[in-house]
Amino acid sequence: MGTIQALRGTRDILPEEVGYWQRVESAARQILGRGAYREIRTPIFEPTELFERGIGEATDVVGKEMYTFKDKGDRSITLRPEGTAGAVRSYIEHSIYSQGGIQRLWYTGPMFRYERPQAGRQRQFHQLGVEVLGSADARADAEVIAIAANILQTLGLKNLRLNINSVGDLEDRQRYRQALVDYLTPYKDQLDPDSQERLSRNPLRILDSKDERTQEIAKDAPSILDYLGSNSQRHFEQVQQLLSDLGIDYELNPRLVRGLDYYTHTAFEIQSDDLGAQATVCGGGRYDGLVKELGGPDTPAVGWAIGLERLILLLQQLQEQPQSALDFYVVSKGDRAEAQALVLAQKLRQAGFSVDLDLTGSGFKKQFTRADKSGAVACLILGDEEAENHTVKLKWMASKEQNAIAQAELLENTDELRRQLDSQKP
């Protein structure tokens, strides 16, 4: 076909479903506001180096999934694959740390990863994320998890599982990595091909392989939890205690590994069984080394990101999209009437009513059919007769009752009109 289509892995969010997005955005905005989180909006593209340094060159996200190109000034530009790096860059660039204390930030917007699309995964997708910068306290870890749980619960989502783990600090992880490689190397030939590859590149990932045989072998592998130093251990215990205090159910999963290099200590995921293979709705954790790595002061931090497409997939399984009821549908026929209808519609809109004006010029019957489909509570009718007397017929769709009223009178007592409309709504 010669028509232009949206690129692979991108899609339009049409008016028919945008209500879900608006509901998610407003719930999130409200909950984050109550938590004293402030919104930050950073650019959609950044210097490629930001992600290479921040996320880690060895990760798949950087190694094979980035939308990277040269701009006309020969700079290497990358469409952001996630939100944390940009937020941290901005935090450093504007010395936000110098405001002292702890910064609670949130963001939302499109992210880009060059991958094969499948259920719950697109090349352009959207995340909602939070970052708490400046606190190493376990309460920060617990708080961000509580905020995420709060958002998901407020939206009515069910059957979610929270998995948590600690990947320790850099030293813990280094020691564990070695132990794991030592354990797995003798089994190398029996691992699936992907995992054999990962043995040298990213051995921790082998733990959550979907290959059965690999799982069998990984079952008896050493656990990261046995390699945590005393600080890491205490921190992780505190996080668990606080989650219990908050009444948040969780599952300890020592095999949970996050894909980005910057994570330290707490790692967590919230998953659903109703999403197919891409089960993670929310993923996050602590990243104490990132701010310093990107050239800022040594600053502990913790955060998460929710995949909005996945969240909305779940929402659509559970509930109908909210519809905002229309107050008036205006039908008109004849030159003078049509002009008056426009003016009347506009005055009603300015007075706070929602009004759809039929512009088609088709017969009254057709216009009434559309009025019916629009779901309007009432219909306003203007023909030659009404235009002549400057009146309008007001018809209540449900009862089919209708009466003539002067246009000026209709606009006079808007409070009463509002009351009548509301009393007719289902």
Place this chain on the structure above:
RNA sequence: GCGAGCGUAGCCAAGUGGUUAAGGCAGUGGUUUGUGGUACCACCAUUCGUGGGUUCGAGUCCCAUCGUUCGCCCCA
């Protein structure tokens, strides 16, 4: 990047080598030229994602290509 399935109208589809491509929804016009949700009638794909091939003949078989879906890798 790899594997499998699928591509017929705006949407859902029937069709498995033989004259003119079912049907439903939506849309448009009419029965009712100023009154809706029902009913009835009419119209709505010279064409089956695209290109090539096999054949007397292809939506139907073959190849390629593009798109899409699900899965792997990976992640939100």
